[in-house]
Amino acid sequence: MSLIRKIKDYYKNSKSVLFTTPSHSQGNFIPSTAKDMLGEKFYKCDFSEIDGFDNLRAPEGILKRLQDKIAYIYGSKYSFMLTNGSTSGIIAAMLATLKEKDNVLIARNCHISVYNGLVLTGAKPIWFLPDYDEKWGIFKGITADIVKKHLDKNNNIKALIITSPTYEGVFSDINKISEICKVKGIVLIVDEAHGAILNFSKYKNKSALQQNADIVIHSLHKTAGAPNPCALIHISKNSKISPNKVQAALNLINTTSPSYALLTAIEASVLYLESAKGRKHINKLLEEIESFIKKLPKDIEIYNNDNDITKILIKSKSINAERFSELLNTQYNIEEEYTNKKSMLFITGIGTDKTKLNKLNKAIKNISQTTDIQEPEKNDNILQIDVPQALYTPREAFFLAKEITSKANAIGKISGETIMKYPPGIPILLPGETISKEIANEIENLEILTI
Ligand SMILES: Cc1ncc(COP(=O)(O)O)c(C=O)c1O
Incomplete structure (x- = not known):
């Protein structure tokens, strides 16, 4: 029997009275605002190990x-x-x-x-x-x-x-x-x-x-x-x-x-x-993304390297990615997953439909046709810096005492903090690693915790 069936059966057939957690007693008490947002069924599915x-x-x-x-x-x-x-x-x-x-x-x-x-x-x-x-x-x-x-x-x-x-x-x-x-x-x-x-x-x-x-x-x-x-x-x-x-x-x-x-x-x-329906759904999603890609204007390049196309990575040949993203956000209310200095990433999934993709396509076309600002692309060096030297393992560093210092004074010391490029959340500097001049220069407006 499936878990969903089991829960349905409980409400249909069970005579047991539960004096167990959770305290809402299978939805007997739900704050009205939560009921409004989540609905009663969410609480009705919420059991302990009865x-x-x-x-x-x-x-x-x-x-x-x-x-x-x-x-x-x-x-x-x-x-x-x-x-x-x-x-x-x-x-x-x-x-x-x-x-x-x-x-x-x-x-x-x-x-x-x-x-x-x-x-x-x-x-x-x-x-x-x-x-x-x-x-x-x-x-x-x-x-x-x-x-x-x-x-x-x-x-x-x-x-x-x-x-x-x-x-x-x-x-x-x-x-x-x-x-x-x-x-x-x-x-x-x-x-x-x-x-x-x-x-x-x-x-x-x-x-x-x-x-x-x-x-x-x-x-x-x-x-x-x-x-x-x-x-x-x-x-x-x-x-x-x-x-x-x-x-x-x-x-x-x-x-x-x-x-x-x-x-x-x-x-x-x-x-x-x-299920057959689910597999068909995923196939359809991929077909719709392929069709979206075909309809992109000539000015747009798509990352095509035997990759998973549900992650749509594109760049414009003439408009720099950060500027393109700003136009998408401000003029078309379209928010991408992230934009780096070279490209823009749009994440799709099972809930992405043709209407959503068409909206994006239209906005991309409009921006490509109407914008003539041709700002040069910038380089992003931070992800290419060699992995810093580590003096402590992450566990040792986690338990060491830390203090705050200025960026200028931090060079040559050991990081007490994680510095990530987010998104996608890739570590640049981890606790226990040495703060080089190169890294300090690449990290803007930063107060670094040192150990
Ligand atoms: C590559 C990768 N691994 C793991 C995770 C963590 O996933 P979750 O949010 O399910 O904990 C993320 C989340 O962004 C991720 O991008």
């Missing part, structure tokens, strides 16, 4: 069966539902596979949750910068050669953490990278937060789950239509990672009161993706 409703910390019943179904649908060995985002999945993957002082190779264009995982595990990061695409101002995918080069230089690597696809839809060569990792006994963790619908589309083979990564993490809220922060963590079929270890790690960091409303949303999203 009889028959299982326990997400040690699932044996209905939640276990739902997770098994999700594993079957995604083709994984084990899947776990997350009601605290990919952030919790990434941290749990690290806690399940790394311990203090373990070396972990990490592509620097990772999400900040990887840094949080380093503080919690005490593992030692060996960072590398992926190749940079100057034309678009984004990082390129990671090749097997890059991974080989870093593994040849560094011994005793326990795990490798890669983001694929990236925020901008760029894939890494997970197939070859996972082969290398398997030979060397390295755990491969892939942050596929942006790829929860890949498995149900023409990109299926690009998913790290089909390419033997050990652990893969998906945000269902980013592309698959679930609310924030529904997500999944999977152990792939050929992985030796122990599901018990992942469960123990999840239990260490997660609430003991997972939202059953979010669990029902996870069930509904995954079952929809798997």
Whole structure:
């Protein structure tokens, strides 16, 4: 029986009177403003672990069966539902596979949750910068050669953490990278937060789950239509990672009161993706994006590099990206995901329809036709600065005392703070790393905390 069915049955058939949390008593009390916004049903789905409703910390019943179904649908060995985002999945993957002082190779264009995982595990990061695409101002995918080069230089690597696809839809060569990792006994963790619908589309083979990564993490809220922060963590079929270890790690960091409303949303999203209707829906989305791309004016270039086109990355040949974005925002009320100095990123997902895409297309056409300001493109150097030298691991740095100093005085000292380029949230300087003159110069208007 599905979780949704079980909740419906409870209201239809159950005679039990609950003296349990949550205190709203299945919607018996709801503040009127919340009722207005969220509706009664949200509260009616909100249970604790009452009889028959299982326990997400040690699932044996209905939640276990739902997770098994999700594993079957995604083709994984084990899947776990997350009601605290990919952030919790990434941290749990690290806690399940790394311990203090373990070396972990990490592509620097990772999400900040990887840094949080380093503080919690005490593992030692060996960072590398992926190749940079100057034309678009984004990082390129990671090749097997890059991974080989870093593994040849560094011994005793326990795990490798890669983001694929990236925020901008760029894939890494997970197939070859996972082969290398398997030979060397390295755990491969892939942050596929942006790829929860890949498995149900023409990109299926690009998913790290089909390419033997050990652990893969998906945000269902980013592309698959679930609310924030529904997500999944999977152990792939050929992985030796122990599901018990992942469960123990999840239990260490997660609430003991997972939202059953979010669990029902996870069930509904995954079952929809798997259904014939869901697959058709995703195909249609891709077709509509292809048609959107075809209709773009000649002046607009689209990033086209075997990438996931649900992330639409474009640039104008004549108008600089920051100016273009300003016009879109102010004159057309269109907000993009982010704009860097070279390009603009528009994120689509299961809720994006033709009307929305047509509005964007029209606005882009109008701006291209009517604007003759041809400001030159600028360079963005900050993402290309070499990874700073680290004197402390993230965990050591986290617990050290810190003080505030001026930017001028900070040069040569050790950062006590994380400086990120946001979006996409890529770390430039992490606690424990040395503040070089080059970095201080690139960071504007900053008061730096030092340790
Ligand atoms: C690449 C990447 N990984 C992980 C995350 C965290 O995902 P969540 O919001 O589901 O915790 C994000 C969020 O922006 C992300 O962009």
